[in-house]
Amino acid sequence: MPPTDVCPGPGPDSDPDQIFRLQEQVRQLKEAVVSHAVVDQAIGVVIALGGVTPDEGWIVLKEVSQHTNIKLRNVAETILIWRRTGVMPPQMLAALEDRLGRPGADGPPLDGPPLGGPALSGPPPGSPRVSGRSSR
Secondary structure (H helix, E strand, C coil): CCCCCCCCCCCCCCCHHHHHHHHHHHHHHHHHHHHHHHHHHHHHHHHHHHCCCHHHHHHHHHHHHHHHCCCHHHHHHHHHHHHHHCCCCHHHHHHHHHHHHCCCCCCCCCCCCCCCCHHHHCCCCCCCCCCCCCCC
16 A cells, blocks of 8 residues: 555646646637637628628638738738728738729639729728828
């Protein structure tokens, strides 16, 4: 019979490396949840502006990301900022206009009217002025 006064060795939960790995995994999962929310919101903007389905909105974001060599999350963040401020880098704006303005050119056909022209060339309707001055 083993002695009862001997403490067992460290278990798998007390291993410092295991704790570090689990903390890192939790951090990455939290970041993924936030990133997913940002991407979903940007898809919503693309859906509203482009008259496309959610799947087509995802394709648009993905293609803009690929054509501009900008991470998808950064494309999504920029679209959300643009929706509020009317400010978007010209390269990204051109890629977005190209994808929504020419349905089916680089992928499956997009339903709804093309979005090129005034809808993307200036601030979205209801956005504050870029100069920061109020129109009131």
